[in-house]
Amino acid sequence: QKEVEQNSGPLSVPEGAIASLNCTYSDRGSQSFFWYRQYSGKSPELIMFIYSNGDKEDGRFTAQLNKASQYVSLLIRDSQPSDSATYLCAVKRAGGTSYGKLTFGQGTILTVHP
Amino acid sequence: DAGVTQSPTHLIKTRGQQVTLRCSPKSGHDTVSWYQQALGQGPQFIFQYYEEEERQRGNFPDRFSGHQFPNYSSELNVNALLLGDSALYLCASSTSGRTNEQFFGPGTRLTVL
Numbered sequence: 001q002k003e004v005e006q007n008s009g010p011l012s013v014p015e016g017a018i019a020s021l022n023c024t025y026s027d028r029g030s031q032s033f034f035w036y037r038q039y040s041g042k043s044p045e046l047i048m049f050i051y052s053n054g055d056k057e058d059g060r061f062t063a064q065l066n067k068a069s070q071y072v073s074l075l076i077r078d079s080q081p082s083d084s085a086t087y088l089c090a091v092k093r094a095g096g097t098s099y100g101k102l103t104f105g106q107g108t109i110l111t112v113h114p
Numbered sequence: 115d116a117g118v119t120q121s122p123t124h125l126i127k128t129r130g131q132q133v134t135l136r137c138s139p140k141s142g143h144d145t146v147s148w149y150q151q152a153l154g155q156g157p158q159f160i161f162q163y164y165e166e167e168e169r170q171r172g173n174f175p176d177r178f179s180g181h182q183f184p185n186y187s188s189e190l191n192v193n194a195l196l197l198g199d200s201a202l203y204l205c206a207s208s209t210s211g212r213t214n215e216q217f218f219g220p221g222t223r224l225t226v227l
Contacts, residue, residue, distance in 0.1 A: 004156070032214050043204055043218040044157065051214075088156050092214070100147055100208055100216060101170050104156030 001026055006089050006105035015114050019076040023089030023105055026070065031094035033065055033072045034102065038086045047074070047087075079112045086110070116141060118207050118219035126225045127195050135190045135222045139207030145169075146188040147216065148180060149204040157204055163188050164210055192224075200226045 004025050013019045021035075032051045036044035050056045050063040050072070062075040072091075076083055086107040092100070119138045127133050139146050145164045149157035159172035163182035182188045186207075192199055202223050206216040 034214075036218075043202075043221045046215065046217065049214050090156075100145060100162055100206075101159045101172065102147075102149075102157070102206075102216065103159065106154070106156045 002105070003027055003103050004089055004091055004105035006087075006108045008106055008108060010109040010111050012111045012113060013079050015079060015081060015112055017079050017112075019079045019083065019110055019112070021074040021076075021087050021089075021108050021110065023072045023074075024070055025072070025089075025091045025103075027091065027093065027103075028067075028070065029093045030070075030091040032092040033063070034090040034092070035061075035063060035074045036088040036090060036104075037083075038088055038107065040085075044088055076110075079110075081112050081114055084110060084112050118143075118205060118217055120203075120205050120219040120222050122222060123220070124223045124225075126227065128227050129195055129197060131195050131226075132191065132193045133195060133224060135192075135203050135205075135224070136187065137190070137205030137207075137219055138187045139205075140217050143207040143209050143217075144186050145208045145210050146182060146186065147206045147208070148188070148190045149206065149218075150174075150199075151202040151204055151221075153201075160190070195226045197226050200224060 034049040035047040038044045089105040090102040147162040148160040151157040161171040205219045
């Protein structure tokens with residue numbers, strides 16, 4: 001079982017729709033959860049992170065965390081063609097020896113078509 | 115304010131050779147992490163440097179080594195290159211107290227022939 005699992009997609013949504021990206025993780029010691037966006041040929045850029053159960057909103061993006069189900073998701077409202085990219089989910093263990101190690105899923109390819 | 119920089123952008127090597135990749139962290143950052151990203155995969159953690167010491171290491175062989183300099187810049191060295199080492203090598207910088215915010219550099223694309 002992979003530590004962080006994502007559906008590789010591709011996920012295709014029409015412009016203006018809500019895109020829903022999902023991620024599950026296996027390590028119950030995970031404390032912080034991240035969503036990165038990666039355009040083709042570019043490096044990952046941080047969209048947002050969450051560490052408390054519930055929802056966290058930032059503009060058109062909402063991250064949702066359910067630690068009991070070991071599930072984290074990212075909703076993108078009013079999707080735009082410029083949102084077309086690979087979305088990477090990453091997790092980090094609680095303090096102590098975890099320092100800054102991020103464990104990534106393989107990413108979900110999102111395509112927003114006009 | 116310069117972000118994270120990496121050099122070179124691209125590199126082609128042959129099997130058995132050695133390579134050195136370089137990273138300068140974002141201004142104000144003191145921690146550097148290195149990741150390997152194979153095509154179609156998520157980044158995999160190689161190691162992290164803080165205060166010129168390797169603080170944490172992922173599941174990579176000893177052929178992968180690194181260094182951090184007093185100005186916080188860092189190098190990643192890979193010896194005895196294998197075809198499977200072909201990947202995008204990413205450097206991420208952060209501050210020791212805020213490792214939730216890691217910023218990635220543009221990466222170095224390494225091709226091993």
